[in-house]
Amino acid sequence: MKGISHFITGVAVGTFFPDAVQAAAAGSFVLVLGGIGGILPDFLDFRFARFLEEPDILIDPHPAEFEAQKIANEIAAGIDRVGETRKKLILKCNTMRLGPDWWQQYSLKFDTKNGYVIVKLGPIVNTSQIPLPESERIWPEGRAKIHVPLLPTYGEFTTVDIFSGPSFAIEWRNERVEIDFIPWHRQYSHSFFMALLFGLVCGLLFGVTAGLIGGLAVLAHVLEDQLGYLGSNLLWPLTKVRSTGLKLIHATDAIPNFFTVGTSVYIILFNLDRFSAQPILDPIFFWGVLWLPFPIILAYFFYNKIVTDRAKRVSLLEQQEADLIAETQEVVDA
Amino acid sequence: MEYLALVPYAIAGTLLASILALIPALHVYNIAGIFILLAVSAQNFMGSNELAMLLVGMIVGYAMLNTISAIFLGAPDDSTIFIVLPGQKYLLMSRGYEATVLTGIGALGGVLILIVLSPFASTILGTIRAIMLPHLHWILGVIIVYMLMAEWPKGGDRGATGLARLWDAWKGLGIGILTFILSGILGIVLMYKSPVPLEMSFQNLLPAFVGLFAVPWVLENILSGTEIPKQHIATTFDAPPSMIARGIFSGALGGLFAAFFPVVTGGVGGYLAGHATAQRDDRVFIISQGASKFLYYVGAFLLFFLPAARITKGGMAGMLATIYTPEGAGLYYTTVAMIALCGVLAFLLLLGYARVAVWLVQKVNYRYISFVTLFLLVALVYFFTGIGGIAIMLVATPIGWLPVLWGSRRMNCLGVLLVPITLNLAGLGPTVAQWLGLL
Incomplete structure (x- = not known):
């Protein structure tokens, strides 16, 4: 509520x-x-x-050098690592601030059915999350294969844009990797x-x-x-x-x-x-x-x-x- | 027939307020106070009911049209502070006219709400008032605590350690709390030892509001060199009926709460109601703020005319109550009718004035407009409150600038009202004033 x-x-x-x-x-x-x-x-x-949550994998991209594939690879490798080691990892995605009221949006999706992490660049948005017209750049999408079984999770793109970005706990549970959103909440x-x-x-x-x-x-x-x-x-x-x-x-x-x-x-x-x-x-x-x-x-x-x-x-x-x-x-x- | 004769006075009030509302920071109460002072010595020229209807027209016109200076000049007051941010964003997206019209639609919705509720107001509000009267202090305390606890951090991503990130996040929050405390102390000082001359004491808060809300915004526009893009005069607005209804509903809840409850302004009422009804869209927010501030100003004044449970809330009613007592249901319903009439007139004026404002910001460098606005603000404060008022404004401005610099909520400046009134209602005001060496 x-x-x-x-x-x-x-x-x-x-x-x-x-x-x-x-x-x-x-x-x-x-x-x-x-x-x-x-x-x-x-x-x-x-x-x-x-x-106070300490991230194990920190995604901290630069707006001018955004590499969607590199980010997708890094996240997928982290998920694979959890599959191998059975050890929980915290993934944190930082936002990209461009000015007092402007942010570069990007988003990521865990395609648990097909086993992919997908990362893509979004438009520039203001702090009300209203996109700046014509600010969306044509930018290659990042797509990296995950090699361990995943529990189904939120299937839409999660946007990372203003203030503080989201974090995820990647955990081994019931013989599969679970991606748990915002793990610090409701504990x-x-x-x-x-x-x-x-x-x-x-x-x-x-x-x-x-x-x-x-x-x-x-x-x-x-x-x-x-x-x-x-x-x-x-x-x-x-x-x-x-x-x-x-x-x-x-x-x-x-x-x-x-x-x-x-x-x-x-x-x-x-x-x-x-x-x-x-x-x-x-x-x-x-x-x-x-x-x-x-x-x-x-x-x-x-x-x-x-x-x-x-x-x-x-x-x-x-x-x-x-x-x-x-x-x-x-x-x-x- | 006797009530029909009041119509020209109400219309004259709206026309007068429509001009006053364009002058940044000139509050309708500033002028109304002078009118009331004049009316005492000029009662042969104007009867009491006529004066009351003139003031009804003025407050309706002001409540509808004060959006213009908030959005186009960036000079808000305590009740338009919430409109400036989304309003100026719309302005920077070439949609300043649309934002203005959306607030007007909200205000028209407010007119409708007042008409619908007018037959029941006496019974409902009289009962609620009787129940709440001994509890006002802690309810205000609850509002203060919510305001402070519901401000969320806007940083904290960067930092090598958890403590570093926590510090980064808490800088803005701490400044928010500091702003609230400092503006609260300023409010207590103004209440117990104001440097404003006694004969202008009804203008006591003007320099504080100008310093806390208007000057920092205007200075920010000057320093940042804000450039206004070419504005688009839309012939339609991008808000479906359901969105308008949600905005009006939310604004009505907030505005009615603010109209009835001491010290809570239309902006705060709208903010609380926006949370209560889980509104997220910018357009809904702007419409709701239009409805909320209209109901806050006009609704509060209408309470003064309630036949059975006359409630004096708001500056206008407070001033008028010193010389006039409205009588009878006939006058009450005439007031409702005048509000409807003047509301429609003010909306039409709003459409015209918004076009003029669009022309102005496109033709004249916005920095020059901001300089003129700043000059007007200082001149008005000096005119109404003298050197003492200028001193208050100079103290209030850095407090109001804190949230601008640190990105915390400007609403915290409302401590200037909330703190002294809450303390006084709880009977703690004199004790705290004594601690501060004011008594």
């Missing part, structure tokens, strides 16, 4: 505590902890974890351990209710992410892999995000009223009439999703990696 959905869910979680709501009405900022806990897992990943930060830790810190600093709010807000984030195709490494440090999610939504689907934000706002309003000295909201009218548009549009979303999913069968792994790419994209947009 998008950052704001997690954030406001965390705030909504906090409003279930009557003493916190009453303290807030008297001038306390305790409910802000819910928002902080709600966004904390992604904050840790996108502000810290991604930069320790998205675990029950993190919920416990943040709750403990808040509790020690601000009291029991604050601790519960902080911990449950992190937990709410972790559970919301489980609704997608890719879950999280819930039991870190006991486990090392990210679980499969419930496959209900994609992280950046507009309607589920809007539903979450809208419903959280309704919960916040309702709880603030419920725990006030003189409640004025009629629960039946509030939830039965005013909230009704939200479940209706969510039902419409799921109806559309079922129809689309039937028509287009995409592998789970592909959907999971697409989710990760979309999440990184959100970060770029923010």
Whole structure:
């Protein structure tokens, strides 16, 4: 889910505590902890974890000397090496900055069916990822053969253009090489351990209710992410892999995000009223009439999703990696 | 019939604002404040309702047309700051006119939203207000935390070690936080010990906004030698109806939130709503910002006319409330009608003025335009707030320049409003002012 959905869910979680709501009405900022806990897992990943990851293969091309074939060869050789040694490698692709607002785009694709890595040069784009007209150069595509069996993964081109480029974990699993997108995301930060830790810190600093709010807000984030195709490494440090999610939504689907934000706002309003000295909201009218548009549009979303999913069968792994790419994209947009 | 007589005043207000909106950084509130001061001594010439409708027309005209100076002159204020970046990108892609029209379409959508919601506004907003009133401080705190925590790093690719990359990524983020803190301190100083003369205290924030938002952008245009390519006057716009609807919907959520909620500006409201509705496209963003800033300015002023739950939000309503109390549902619905009428008129004016602006940026060297804009900004600050205002602007400018130099979010400059108001709502303002030696 998008950052704001997690954030406001965390705030909504906090409003279930009557003493916190009453303290807030008297001038306390305790409910802000819910928002902080709600966004904390992604904050840790996108502000810290991604930069501390050490790449084994670094693709750092020069815009004037872009050699697609050389890059494809280097990546394919890395994948082959994992097949031979069974040792995990991290591949990182750097972006090519041309000026304050201009970037040279390139993209790569793992063709797992035919066993190829394909690399190609794209147009020059600005920071909004809008291509500069006529900037796409006719440039030879790079295509290198992979000699080890691959697990199916995201099958489209992944573009590398603005700010920080993507990274991939290349790992031996189930007698094949798996290419795992953005391996630093949804690991320790998205675990029950993190919920416990943040709750403990808040509790020690601000009291029991604050601790519960902080911990449950992190937990709410972790559970919301489980609704997608890719879950999280819930039991870190006991486990090392990210679980499969419930496959209900994609992280950046507009309607589920809007539903979450809208419903959280309704919960916040309702709880603030419920725990006030003189409640004025009629629960039946509030939830039965005013909230009704939200479940209706969510039902419409799921109806559309079922129809689309039937028509287009995409592998789970592909959907999971697409989710990760979309999440990184959100970060770029923010 | 008595309400029909108000129409010429509203139209006159829109026409007047349409000229004022073209002068960079001249906020409609600056002029409205002077109008209200004059009205007190000239009540024989103009009745209270007439003055109110003149101001309605002015705010509608301003909310629609202030896009022109933001996009073509690069001189934004607190609510157009979000339009400048995509707007200037469109300008550099020869599509400045199109960007302007897209904001206008968003604003027209805002008119429609106000008309549709006007019968229910009193009941809904009155209830929400009653619930939220004791909680405003922490809700503002939540907005601040989200703004700061949701800014993502824009570097970090280069560096031999993890720590080096982390430092590279955090430079921009740190500057963002520093910008927020410094602008927040500036806001507290302005609230407790402003050097602006007392008789012009309603212009207190003008020099800060000019320094934080407008001057850095204009200076950047001067220093970078921005050259504007030949502009294309499009006869159609590249946005299907579904995209327009999404933009208006998102902008409406943000604008209505900003109109109702203290200190939150149209830009921030639009930004939050854009995240909430998961919008990504530049065109949707521009349309939503057009709708959001229109609803922020006009919606907030309309709340002042609500028959049962009169809400004073925004500078215009705050000033008018000192001399006037609107009465009756008749006047409220007349105001809604005037907003619709003036909104359409302002949109037509926008189309014409955008063409003039296109002509201007093509005929005159953009660096000269930027120099004239800078001169106007300084002159206006001096005219309204004197040497004290110039001093504030000189302090605010380097703070506003920090995000320009480091590529962090300019929105962090809104600390100038958010910090002092949040502290005051929580009852902590005087304590912090005392720490800073202001009391």
